[in-house]
Amino acid sequence: MSEPMVLDLDWLQGDKHHSVRLTLDDTPVSIGRDPVNLLVLHDSSVSRQHAEIFLTAQGPALRDKGSRFGTQLDQHLLQPAQSMLLPPQCELLFGRQKVSLRYDAAHHHEQDFAVWALHDLQHRIDDMQQHSLGALIQLSQQAQPLSDLQQHLCQQFQQLQQAAQQWSAQNSLLQRLNTLVNQTQGYLVLLEHAVPMIAEVLGARRGFVLMADKRGQSLQRQACWNYAPPHATDGPAFSEWIARECFERQEFRLLSAQQLSRFVSPRPEVEVTGVLAMPLQANGETLALLYLDTTHTDGFNQLQETFCKTLQAQLGLALKNAITISRALCDDLTGLCSRSMIEEQITLSMEQAKRYGQPCSLIFIDLDNFKQINDQYGHFAGDEVLRCVAALLKTLARKADRVGRLGGEEFVVLVNNTSPDSALIYAERIRADIAALEPLVTGVSLKITASIGVAGFHHALHNLAYRFIDCADQAMYQAKNSGKNRVCAHKPATLQLLDTASDTLRSGSRG
Numbered sequence: 001m002s003e004p005m006v007l008d009l010d011w012l013q014g015d016k017h018h019s020v021r022l023t024l025d026d027t028p029v030s031i032g033r034d035p036v037n038l039l040v041l042h043d044s045s046v047s048r049q050h051a052e053i054f055l056t057a058q059g060p061a062l063r064d065k066g067s068r069f070g071t072q073l074d075q076h077l078l079q080p081a082q083s084m085l086l087p088p089q090c091e092l093l094f095g096r097q098k099v100s101l102r103y104d105a106a107h108h109h110e111q112d113f114a115v116w117a118l119h120d121l122q123h124r125i126d127d128m129q130q131h132s133l134g135a136l137i138q139l140s141q142q143a144q145p146l147s148d149l150q151q152h153l154c155q156q157f158q159q160l161q162q163a164a165q166q167w168s169a170q171n172s173l174l175q176r177l178n179t180l181v182n183q184t185q186g187y188l189v190l191l192e193h194a195v196p197m198i199a200e201v202l203g204a205r206r207g208f209v210l211m212a213d214k215r216g217q218s219l220q221r222q223a224c225w226n227y228a229p230p231h232a233t234d235g236p237a238f239s240e241w242i243a244r245e246c247f248e249r250q251e252f253r254l255l256s257a258q259q260l261s262r263f264v265s266p267r268p269e270v271e272v273t274g275v276l277a278m279p280l281q282a283n284g285e286t287l288a289l290l291y292l293d294t295t296h297t298d299g300f301n302q303l304q305e306t307f308c309k310t311l312q313a314q315l316g317l318a319l320k321n322a323i324t325i326s327r328a329l330c331d332d333l334t335g336l337c338s339r340s341m342i343e344e345q346i347t348l349s350m351e352q353a354k355r356y357g358q359p360c361s362l363i364f365i366d367l368d369n370f371k372q373i374n375d376q377y378g379h380f381a382g383d384e385v386l387r388c389v390a391a392l393l394k395t396l397a398r399k400a401d402r403v404g405r406l407g408g409e410e411f412v413v414l415v416n417n418t419s420p421d422s423a424l425i426y427a428e429r430i431r432a433d434i435a436a437l438e439p440l441v442t443g444v445s446l447k448i449t450a451s452i453g454v455a456g457f458h459h460a461l462h463n464l465a466y467r468f469i470d471c472a473d474q475a476m477y478q479a480k481n482s483g484k485n486r487v488c489a490h491k492p493a494t495l496q497l498l499d500t501a502s503d504t505l506r507s508g509s510r511g
């Protein structure tokens, strides 16, 4: 049995925030998201088999989505489009795969920005009423001219209108973020969408998100919006410095022009009148920090602060979900497709190949003597080599190709619309480029080679991804056994039988 997969996910339903912990005791399925529902489970060994988990008022529910075999939840057969509540512990028969699902659900009550904004608006209207009443009384006592009252009311009304406009824009941003929380797949895509949206509503002139890199070793700027990298040679720019400070202290800061003027080294960029540094957190962990600044005469005003706190909670959740899903789809070390993701892609390609009579090939790459690299230079060096090879494979791949890491030092390249003969030429280029790569790791340039197997799609694979991988794997073993650093083609069993028969005939005629 493989390691249980734990997915901590957050749903936003209207203004309610639910956390659900899903534990898949066995993980033969791949996890994805579609634009409407939160979580989609795919079984790549059975075509078109997928189910969706979505949230209802009573808790998470499961829905079968047009699968060929139907999905069973605790012995109840679900027909396509039917849905059933997920009991906290349940067994799911998914095609031929059995998956144990468990969930713990919790509700959180975030401060509701919309309710707060309405109350604030109500207070302002009450204030205005009282002012007008006072002024009317004064007027009736002839203590104040009518024009003064008119001017005063006009001013108050304009302020009220501005506040209403601001809140409406902020509410609409929260709605759009709400949609992003439940839809976005990649966290970088999420941030690239969110930063300009937020900047626009807050009247910011530029911004970026500071995030730890995949190894958690250094903080890097992502999703830069109107933000050119600083060219200063004498230390970091103020923006980057304050962002790092707030990230490390997990501190939310909204700085006014006056507060900014107190900073001496590094000095804020002269024209900046307001800075917002907002850590994005989930379950107590700081995932990233949003930095925005403005040159607007008022800077960021205090009214925006309450909005920013709600924004902070929502964006934190959105980011956490997007990271969770990305990790399920992507290999953490190399950024290539994860095993389950590539299996899913292979199944889809086989279906296409069968339906349209197109060729499709699979290249299986296994690095030679990789253990020696780990033993001699350490695991860190080994990881670096894996990343270099992954980067090379990505560079060599065409748009229609899919590159994945199966685990350890094993990679596959799925080449669509390509015959095994052409894939062999491609594989030979991969082999030669890996041999010439000589990655520089901790100051040493390492010699690496790979053994490669190539298999072509054929009907006897019955659209089963693992069988296709198995064929390419067999060819790779042949390459290993014939001396490594070479490419071998897989021969389907019928061809192998013919070969054996002709070998026998040949040896018979010689004898």
Ligand SMILES: Nc1nc2c(ncn2[C@@H]2O[C@H](COP(=O)(O)OP(=O)(O)OP(=O)(O)O)[C@@H](O)[C@H]2O)c(=O)[nH]1
Binding pocket: 333, 366, 367, 368, 369, 370, 371, 372, 374, 378, 379, 380, 381, 382, 383, 386, 407, 408, 409, 480
């Ligand atoms: N650095 C690093 N090493 C890994 C990772 N995953 C697996 N390995 C190591 O990869 C090595 C694979 O060793 P073997 O299966 O013996 O293969 P090999 O040394 O390449 O030998 P041949 O395949 O016969 O050429 C083992 O030492 C694993 O610990 C990883 O993510 N990072």
